[in-house]
Amino acid sequence: MLEKELIQILSDELDILQKLLAKEKEKREVVILKEYSRLKKIDEEERELFSKLEKLELERLNITKRLAQKFSLESEINLSKIIPFLNNQTTLIQLRDKLLSTLDEIRLVCLENKIIIESSISVSLAVVEKITNTTLSEVNYNSEGKKVFKDIDITTYSTIS
Numbered sequence: 001m002l003e004k005e006l007i008q009i010l011s012d013e014l015d016i017l018q019k020l021l022a023k024e025k026e027k028r029e030v031v032i033l034k035e036y037s038r039l040k041k042i043d044e045e046e047r048e049l050f051s052k053l054e055k056l057e058l059e060r061l062n063i064t065k066r067l068a069q070k071f072s073l074e075s076e077i078n079l080s081k082i083i084p085f086l087n088n089q090t091t092l093i094q095l096r097d098k099l100l101s102t103l104d105e106i107r108l109v110c111l112e113n114k115i116i117i118e119s120s121i122s123v124s125l126a127v128v129e130k131i132t133n134t135t136l137s138e139v140n141y142n143s144e145g146k147k148v149f150k151d152i153d154i155t156t157y158s159t160i161s
Helices: 002-033 036-070 079-085 089-132
Strands: 139-141 147-149
Touching: 002 036, 002 089, 036 079, 079 089
Parallel strands: none
Antiparallel strands: 139 147
């Protein structure tokens, strides 16, 4: 009975993690496309998924503890230590591996999102600083009549914000 519950919980956790991965990928697209109203909606959806994931994690920890007691296991208990005592080892190993690989993929996508956001902010701040710290003597116009600050054509940064 506990083993079936554990398999179900792991499957549910995997499903939620895959949804979170999809949301993080969608978030990257939204940031690049500057569709910030969608970003707020994605954040709300992620909060709901995290809430569900938290509940499942508590259930999984509870079942893991009960299985550890059943098999007289002590010390720090995790899924890898319990699997050898269970009947559906192949299924459990596959679920564990999929969970771990999905978590790794989520970490990578989140890191990419962070880099995109930080880079955009950095460039935007540099442009704002350049504009606000400019004196009149630094303002020039190039041969096309575009305003430039020293050697920087400010019109090239208009798509960053």
